[in-house]
Amino acid sequence: MSLTRREMLGGLGVLGVAAAAGGGVSLAAAPAVAQTLGANETVETGLARVFGGRPMKDGAGLIKLDVPLIAENGAVVPVAVEVNSPMTPQSYVKSIYVVADRNRIPIVTRVALSPESGKAYMGANIRLGETGDVRAIVEQSDGSLWQIKREVKVTVGGCGG
Amino acid sequence: MAADAPDYSRVPRWSSRAIPEARGDIRTEPDGRRVAVRYPGWSTTDYGKFRTYAYDDWRPEPTVSRAIAPAGITGDPTKGRALFLNRQKGPCTGCHLVPGDDVWPAGSVGPDLSTIGDRKLPDAYLYQQLWDPRVVFPLTVMPPWGLQGIFTPEELVHLVAYLQTLHGPATPEKDPNRNPFTRARPVGFGDNLDPTNNPGVVRAEDAEALWKERGPAGKACADCHAGGAATAMRGVATKYPRHLPAWGRVMAIEDFLSVHAPPTTGRTLAVESADNVSLTMLVKMASNGLPVAVDTSSPEARAALARGRVSFGRRVGERNHACADCHAVDQGANKFLGGRFLADASGGLTRHFPTWRTSVNDAWDLRRRFQWCMTPLGMNMLAADAVEYAELELYLAQFDNGKPMSVPGIRH
Amino acid sequence: MSDIGKVRLRLPSTIKAGDVVQVRCLIIHPMERIERDKAGKVIDKKYNYITKVVVSYLGKTVSTFDTTQSVSENPYFAFTLKATDPGMVTVTFLDTLGGKYEGTAQIAFG
Numbered sequence: 250m251s252l253t254r255r256e257m258l259g260g261l262g263v264l265g266v267a268a269a270a271g272g273g274v275s276l277a278a279a280p281a282v283a284q285t286l287g288a289n290e291t292v293e294t295g296l297a298r299v300f301g302g303r304p305m306k307d308g309a310g311l312i313k314l315d316v317p318l319i320a321e322n323g324a325v326v327p328v329a330v331e332v333n334s335p336m337t338p339q340s341y342v343k344s345i346y347v348v349a350d351r352n353r354i355p356i357v358t359r360v361a362l363s364p365e366s367g368k369a370y371m372g373a374n375i376r377l378g379e380t381g382d383v384r385a386i387v388e389q390s391d392g393s394l395w396q397i398k399r400e401v402k403v404t405v406g407g408c409g410g
Numbered sequence: 411m412a413a414d415a416p417d418y419s420r421v422p423r424w425s426s427r428a429i430p431e432a433r434g435d436i437r438t439e440p441d442g443r444r445v446a447v448r449y450p451g452w453s454t455t456d457y458g459k460f461r462t463y464a465y466d467d468w469r470p471e472p473t474v475s476r477a478i479a480p481a482g483i484t485g486d487p488t489k490g491r492a493l494f495l496n497r498q499k500g501p502c503t504g505c506h507l508v509p510g511d512d513v514w515p516a517g518s519v520g521p522d523l524s525t526i527g528d529r530k531l532p533d534a535y536l537y538q539q540l541w542d543p544r545v546v547f548p549l550t551v552m553p554p555w556g557l558q559g560i561f562t563p564e565e566l567v568h569l570v571a572y573l574q575t576l577h578g579p580a581t582p583e584k585d586p587n588r589n590p591f592t593r594a595r596p597v598g599f600g601d602n603l604d605p606t607n608n609p610g611v612v613r614a615e616d617a618e619a620l621w622k623e624r625g626p627a628g629k630a631c632a633d634c635h636a637g638g639a640a641t642a643m644r645g646v647a648t649k650y651p652r653h654l655p656a657w658g659r660v661m662a663i664e665d666f667l668s669v670h671a672p673p674t675t676g677r678t679l680a681v682e683s684a685d686n687v688s689l690t691m692l693v694k695m696a697s698n699g700l701p702v703a704v705d706t707s708s709p710e711a712r713a714a715l716a717r718g719r720v721s722f723g724r725r726v727g728e729r730n731h732a733c734a735d736c737h738a739v740d741q742g743a744n745k746f747l748g749g750r751f752l753a754d755a756s757g758g759l760t761r762h763f764p765t766w767r768t769s770v771n772d773a774w775d776l777r778r779r780f781q782w783c784m785t786p787l788g789m790n791m792l793a794a795d796a797v798e799y800a801e802l803e804l805y806l807a808q809f810d811n812g813k814p815m816s817v818p819g820i821r822h
Numbered sequence: 823m824s825d826i827g828k829v830r831l832r833l834p835s836t837i838k839a840g841d842v843v844q845v846r847c848l849i850i851h852p853m854e855r856i857e858r859d860k861a862g863k864v865i866d867k868k869y870n871y872i873t874k875v876v877v878s879y880l881g882k883t884v885s886t887f888d889t890t891q892s893v894s895e896n897p898y899f900a901f902t903l904k905a906t907d908p909g910m911v912t913v914t915f916l917d918t919l920g921g922k923y924e925g926t927a928q929i930a931f932g
Contacts (some may be wrong), residue, residue: 321596325769331830354891355892360901361885363883365879368904373887374896376893376894604832
């Protein structure tokens with residue numbers, strides 16, 4: 250089975266470990282730059298680093314970002330992102346990024362999708378250091394970037410916790 | 411239902427079978443300092459000055475006290491506002507709303523103070539309120555801040571000055587969630603029984619391995635309780651906590667494991683040990699969906715309930731708080747304490763314990779929750795398996811009767 | 823902690839050929855956060871956290887999460903895939919200490 254370039258870049262290999270993932274496909278070690286998604290930096294630096302200043306369009310209407318308005322604690326904040334996309338080889342969502350503006354590591358996670366995903370959807374629990382914006386940034390197969398964001402307030406208790 | 415008068419004459423003494431961090435011990439250092447032995451990360455301050463739930467602690471509540479402001483201090487509203495918001499003190503915002511975009515999250519247990527300056531209350535009246543509000547409101551849940559020394563007299567003067575600056579008209583809210591009276595209620599953490607949502611379920615399910623594993627005495631739980639925990643233990647936990655004649659006291663599953671495991675399997679299963687909590691979850695899960703059915707009618711149950719009821723309403727610690735202050739309707743229940751929505755105990759709050767706590771990524775049983783509630787409020791905790799806690803638990807569990815068990819829960 | 827690496831996977835109970843199914847998985851993992859000393863300086867040590875979550879089905883990678891210390895401890899991940907044929911879904915988690923953990927679930931049409 251031939252490897253697509255995307256499969257190689259999205260592959261395993263943080264420590265050079267190649268693992269067979271069913272059906273005898275072996276995924277080669279990815280280049281180092283693909284490993285450091287997150288870094289200790291400001292959100293402005295992180296966005297510049299990852300997206301290189303490319304323009305981002307307003308994702309309202311295209312992207313549905315599901316985050317609580319109030320997070321009961323910053324340790325576990327559920328995030329779900331859904332993008333309106335046909336997910337065909339001609340037009341699909343390549344990546345969904347989740348960004349938390351006030352985190353020490355603001356680029357939280359990225360999921361690389363494929364037409365086989367069927368739908369442009371992801372969910373995960375993230376950490377929020379403090380009240381601030383959470384963004385979903387979507388990269389389409391045509392290279393365009395779309396963004397939507399919402400403020401999540403992180404709450405604390407009264408006295409006992 | 412008339413409440414029985416509590417009788418403390420025949421409560422058994424109990425020697426704790428909890429892990430060292432959970433016994434409520436106070437250690438005296440070589441230099442004479444008293445240091446509390448508690449869970450990792452918890453304060454080590456000794457609050458021995460303040461009364462506890464212990465049945466032999468008959469110290470009275472702090473005496474209601476009148477006071478006047480010290481002379482010669484001009485109140486500074488800026489200092490007062492900083493004190494009002496200070497989380498090392500109250501924070502006052504835990505119960506009271508005041509203006510400001512930086513006020514997050516204020517609570518609604520107490521009245522909104524945003525325009526209290528308009529009432530033109532005398533400074534002396536406000537000072538007395540902060541010193542000891544019980545002079546004016548004998549049944550208030552507000553602590554006697556000045557009397558207990560949580561604020562100094564000078565700090566109280568600054569707080570009064572700040573309150574007197576709060577005039578209307580109130581600024582329209584930009585965000586309805588800032589104001590606890592219009593804030594959305596917490597939505598929770600979803601399906602507590604889904605192992606892809608609640609890590610506590612993963613831990614509880616995997617305790618089956620411990621159930622089947624032989625202890626030092628060469629026996630496993632499974633040797634006597636055949637068919638897997640889900641079958642062997644089905645229905646058992648619905649009756650706990652209960653009075654056990656063999657031990658002469660009320661016990662929950664956690665307490666019982668600590669006395670049952672050593673003579674049978676040879677395992678210690680100390681209360682609050684990870685294995686005790688895991689096996690407690692496993693045993694309770696076997697009753698999921700079944701209604702709680704704790705005994706409330708036998709003489710022993712009634713005696714325990716009478717004492718538990720007193721504990722629920724008993725003012726303890728530096729803050730002089732009772733469970734009822736937060737968890738009874740007409741007091742704090744169904745209001746916000748800071749950002750936390752306070753639950754009403756009469757709705758039944760015990761049937762999801764032990765619960766997974768997302769903020770600490772660990773499973774907590776109800777005893778640890780009891781210990782957590784009051785320790786930061788300046789009270790020395792009792793041992794996790796103390797009879798006082800077991801009877802308080804029974805008092806609370808009666809409100810779960812008839813409702814289906816669902817263990818483990820998932821909470822913040 | 824011996825619990826590290828336990829995985830749970832959940833699929834819908836009935837799947838028809840061609841359905842886009844939503845899958846949830848959870849892994850027990852500390853996702854260690856950066857620690858600072860009393861002076862606020864970052865403590866230099868090898869933090870143990872998951873960096874990759876790879877979803878494969880029918881021999882192909884369907885989706886890949888790159889993850890950081892901003893993801894929660896004991897994280898869950900949700901994703902979708904188009905259930906074209908019966909077969910195994912495998913989710914592989916890799917962490918910074920060389921840990922490799924796997925969870926699988928079978929897609930069958932019913």
